[in-house]
Amino acid sequence: MSEAKIIENLKEAIIELDEVKVVEAAKNLIDQGIDPLVAIEKGLSAGMTAIGDKFNIGECFLPELIRAGNTFNAGIKVLEPEIAKSGAKQSQTGVFVLGTVTGDVHKIGKEILAMLLKTRGFVVHDLGEDVSLSTFVSKAEELNADIIGMSALLTTTMPAQKEVIEFLKEKGIRDNFRVMIGGGPVNQKWADEIGADGYAETAEEAVRLAMKLMDTK
């Protein structure tokens, strides 16, 4: 089987959400001595991008994004030992720490964003819901995050977004991170008022904003 065909199989496996197929293709690739980094970029990542595009036009939904992510991880698991042997480094768009702020338990919109970010090559650490101020900051530092993303779906939980930014300032580490905010009642005015680097209304816009913010780092 040609290199191009094997890489195409990897991409198809992601789009078809087929973990068995992705593992077979990845093993096949190793047997044939194909560069795993090329396979990731042109096969697995390209498949994730295609799934993200399908989501954006309403051809698939959150469960498909999650299953695509699981399929991607299954492929990476096979390829990782080969990458380690070669000493090469897998490229990534950036490290994104994400959560819903304290007092707020809304999760699905945040999960959609997490998956869409993954389709664009971000390493995403989803801290979950009702995330405390200290957890946001300590995890961002620990994981050397590029971007902190905070979701708030209630007017009474929006102030927690401001708290995190003020805490970062008081610790003298505000400039180490780009900070994005989102959620139903949040808007650009609020983002400006609290000193966030950006606001996005939808998950798609948030991904575009994250890519743009990475260019400013």
Place this chain on the structure above:
Amino acid sequence: MLNFYEVFYRFLEGPHISEMDYDLDFDQKLRDTVTKYGIKYDPQNPIPQDDQMADNVFAAGLEFYEKIGTYCIDTLRVATFTKREILEALAEAPSEPVFGTDKDAKKLIARPPESDLPPWFFIGAAGAAVTDERVLAAIVEGYGQVPYGNSITTPSITKINGRPIIAKTPLEVLGSIRTVEVSKAALRKAGRAGMPIMNAISTATSDAAKIAGSQFGLNPADGIMVGSMSELKMDFQRLNEVAYALHCGSNIVAESGPLLGGYCGGPEGLAVANVAYHLQSILVQRGTVHFTFPIHFKFSSNTSRNTLWSTSISNQGISRNSKFPLLTSGILASGPGTEMSFYENAARTITTCVSGGGILALGLAKNVQTDHLTPWDPKFSVEIALSTLGMKRQDANEIVKELLSKYESKIPEAPIGKRFQELFDMETLEPGNEYRELYYKMKDEMKTYGLKFAT
């Protein structure tokens, strides 16, 4: 029916499963059920007219709920129920609960598709934000004046003593208490002292704030709203609210908001999940009424063609097979004072009314812009609803298709409109000329689609 504590013990003793596994199991079982029952979205008919499919959606929802149960995020366990237990609950669910007191007391009864009975009018923008107590009082008084209104929901105040209310703090407790006190006074001023407040404490995010607020003027004939988390999940906080309400003898408004594009997938899954929520609202949330708002994940509203279809077919299925009352909320993408809001309002109201159940009118501007609500938007919903009594689904479908053609393409960039203070006189509660003229212009346009109004 299983009693509440028997249900609660299942959250303590049911099988452990990770939340992600539950979510993916939810997706897979929902997909399988949709396929098994042959449920198919028809974009050409936002109001379907196939009784067999409506019954299939109901049967699918029942089977799906039996398979998936409700997840507890505090114990990471699933409470499941047998078909017999679900059917018993359905049979024994409240069928004619009374909300309100004195002359404002009224039975809330289930209403079948194409009914010529007026629907229950639950007035207000559920949980929408207003700046402070002054706006809250004016809005609630305005809600109390909406003709034919049966109950209200209060908005959430965002400031108290000039400071932002912060979740899980004493400010939230104070805000919740003041919301009840101010709203009850405003309804008295409107001459509707006994009008039930079915969601008086939307400011509260915690059980403590909700329970505290309810001590300052709510009575059992109002209602404590207990929400479900998406999808089909509960936590101890919400279950605490149920326990409190049950022991007060209070009405419970069991809320759900299934999301199109999330774990429900597309419109077919959304419709089936909405039925599952209906069953959960009886067994787990112990509702006196089920209040639901299926919503689009991207547009944060429910006037798109696919959400209208889902609402219609699931409301038909529920209303044909359950005597447990159902209320459905409209959430518009556009805001007050825009032409688009009247088109969306009419499409949503007609769809809900001819498909069965009562309505909550009305969230505007995706329910997220502060002070973007007026008492006359629900008044328009009421007028539209009354013009549809006895209307056939086929006729309603044609009108809704025409209305969709007026706004559908604008949903992604919907105008947010203006604030209440910009459109209405805060003292007299009368609309300014701009809003008044638009209201009557749009009402006249509705007549051209075949809707008939008393005045």
